[in-house]
Amino acid sequence: MTPATPLGATGRATLGMLAAVGRVALFAARAVSHILRPPFYPREIALALLNIGWLSLPVVGLTAVFTGAALALQIYSGGARFNAEAVVPQIVAIGMVRELGPVLVGLMIAARVTSSIAAEIATMKVTEQIDALVTLSTNPMKYLVVPRVLAALAVVPALVAVGDVIGIFGGWAVATGSLNFNPAAYLKNTVDFLEPLDVISSLVKGCAFGGIAATMGCYFGMNSGRGAQGVGRATKSSVEAAAILILAANFLLTGAFFSL
Amino acid sequence: MISLAGVTKSFGDNHVLQGIDLEIARGSSMVIIGGSGSGKSVLLKCILGLVWPDAGTIMLDGQNVTTQDRDAFLARFGMLFQGGALFDSLPVWQNVAFRLLRGSLKRPAEEARAIALEKLRRVGLMPEVADRFPAELSGGMQKRVGLARAIAAEPEIIFFDEPTTGLDPIMAGVINDLIREIVTEMGATAMTITHDMTSVRAIADNVAMLHAGRIRWTGPVDQLDTSGDPYVTQFITGSPHGPIAAVR
Numbered sequence: 448m449t450p451a452t453p454l455g456a457t458g459r460a461t462l463g464m465l466a467a468v469g470r471v472a473l474f475a476a477r478a479v480s481h482i483l484r485p486p487f488y489p490r491e492i493a494l495a496l497l498n499i500g501w502l503s504l505p506v507v508g509l510t511a512v513f514t515g516a517a518l519a520l521q522i523y524s525g526g527a528r529f530n531a532e533a534v535v536p537q538i539v540a541i542g543m544v545r546e547l548g549p550v551l552v553g554l555m556i557a558a559r560v561t562s563s564i565a566a567e568i569a570t571m572k573v574t575e576q577i578d579a580l581v582t583l584s585t586n587p588m589k590y591l592v593v594p595r596v597l598a599a600l601a602v603v604p605a606l607v608a609v610g611d612v613i614g615i616f617g618g619w620a621v622a623t624g625s626l627n628f629n630p631a632a633y634l635k636n637t638v639d640f641l642e643p644l645d646v647i648s649s650l651v652k653g654c655a656f657g658g659i660a661a662t663m664g665c666y667f668g669m670n671s672g673r674g675a676q677g678v679g680r681a682t683k684s685s686v687e688a689a690a691i692l693i694l695a696a697n698f699l700l701t702g703a704f705f706s707l
Numbered sequence: 708m709i710s711l712a713g714v715t716k717s718f719g720d721n722h723v724l725q726g727i728d729l730e731i732a733r734g735s736s737m738v739i740i741g742g743s744g745s746g747k748s749v750l751l752k753c754i755l756g757l758v759w760p761d762a763g764t765i766m767l768d769g770q771n772v773t774t775q776d777r778d779a780f781l782a783r784f785g786m787l788f789q790g791g792a793l794f795d796s797l798p799v800w801q802n803v804a805f806r807l808l809r810g811s812l813k814r815p816a817e818e819a820r821a822i823a824l825e826k827l828r829r830v831g832l833m834p835e836v837a838d839r840f841p842a843e844l845s846g847g848m849q850k851r852v853g854l855a856r857a858i859a860a861e862p863e864i865i866f867f868d869e870p871t872t873g874l875d876p877i878m879a880g881v882i883n884d885l886i887r888e889i890v891t892e893m894g895a896t897a898m899t900i901t902h903d904m905t906s907v908r909a910i911a912d913n914v915a916m917l918h919a920g921r922i923r924w925t926g927p928v929d930q931l932d933t934s935g936d937p938y939v940t941q942f943i944t945g946s947p948h949g950p951i952a953a954v955r
């Protein structure tokens with residue numbers, strides 16, 4: 448393999464991605480234009496809320512608790528290098544709420560929700576169920592896409608909030624259990640230290656990541672190729688795109704909130 | 708009345724439809740025959756706007772279908788897809804009553820269910836099937852559920868893509884009678900794709916044969932045997948020898 452090959456491949460992939468970003472943006476704009484216009488499908492929205500929100504709680508909780516716990520250990524041992532072990536509650540709180548809570552919840556939602564939306568819609572596409580919807584006078588954008596995007600926009604911030612709290616609790620459990628922190632003082636330090644903007648940024652990120660995750664699942668599902676291979680490819684691409692866009696959006700939002 | 712003029716459709720360099728001219732009179736039953744892969748399903752999808760033709764015009768009652776209000780247009784149609792295309796997240800009766808549970812034809816759930824059960828009965832399915840999910844049914848049962856769904860809202864124009872494929876001969880007979888009944892009693896216009904010559908004779912007023920991207924022959928069903936067209940003759944006798952290649 449010549450050295451140029453990976454470069455060329457990277458270049459092509461980047462160009463391809465930019466074109467895709469344009470198409471995705473158009474798709475998202477279409478979805479938004481359908482959100483406000485009837486008919487609405489409340490049953491589909493309720494199902495999406497259940498699937499994306501409620502059923503994601505175990506995954507979100509487990510992800511957050513282990514991350515918070517590990518974070519406490521890391522900050523403790525890192526802080527010990529310059530006698531700053533006491534900052535554990537503050538850094539865990541900031542780390543979880545501003546950064547790790549939203550990002551990890553976002554990524555878990557990309558893994559769990561984006562993939563399942565993409566696979567479901569792509570399967571509907573290859574088995575002509577989307578065509579059938581159209582012949583039954585039902586707009587697939589309204590019936591399939593809007594409920595999922597709306598539900599994700601509404602419920603992922605709540606998941607992030609839950610993740611933040613559980614993550615802080617994970618740090619608290621480790622700190623009080625094995626690092627000899629005082630339980631009440633730890634919590635007081637956490638609450639005193641967090642500012643409203645930290646929490647707001649966390650929820651805004653959750654909303655953005657939820658929107659990205661659901662939109663990617665729907666986009667790649669609706670544009671799936673034919674056959675089982677098409678479904679597989681749609682699913683893979685949807686998760687890749689959602690994860691990368693979530694991380695990129697996280698960077699931009701962090702910049703917007705905290706470096707201006 | 709549906710009329711097609713010069714309709715073409717290609718997928719890459721696969722030129723599936725190469726200029727289709729065809730007329731289907733209101734209240735008549737047109738059967739499309741033609742080799743596997745000749746573009747019959749694509750033709751139906753072009754009329755419905757599920758696939759966009761590259762060129763040509765499709766008119767419904769003298770109006771170009773692309774300029775009509777899409778919702779009003781689709782509300783007149785019912786379609787049975789070749790693969791059934793049932794929604795696997797919904798139980799059978801909700802599939803059948805899909806149109807009756809939402810949108811402009813929405814009615815109370817009990818009423819919609821009663822209609823669904825009646826349509827299921829007409830396609831030879833027991834009421835017990837109503838609460839099962841599509842994945843729990845055999846292929847032939849799924850096909851019949853798809854058929855029940857296509858006729859549930861009593862559309863004026865119904866497309867059937869291979870309604871009897873995968874059915875036993877008795878069930879196929881039931882479905883042939885049903886389609887005939889829908890046309891003669893309810894005055895619907897039907898367009899049916901089938902490979903089953905018994906169905907052709909039972910269902911059709913007119914037959915059109917699609918070959919090489921064009922309508923090779925069209926005429927009343929009683930002239931099918933005396934068409935004098937070697938393609939049609941080979942097709943209806945199922946002979947491997949003739950102008951149509953056996954490997955495609």
Ligand SMILES: Nc1ncnc2c1ncn2[C@@H]1O[C@H](COP(=O)(O)OP(=O)(O)OP(=O)(O)O)[C@@H](O)[C@H]1O
Binds near residue numbers: 718721746748749750
């Ligand atoms: N969405 C699509 N993308 C690419 N090619 C397609 C698509 N749909 C159909 N084709 C091609 O168009 C041709 C005609 O397909 P079509 O499904 O209309 O055949 P058919 O006459 O219905 O055959 P059969 O009797 O086997 O159902 C085939 O070569 C098929 O591969």
Ligand SMILES: [Mg+2]
Binds near residue numbers: 749789
């Ligand atoms: Mg077909």
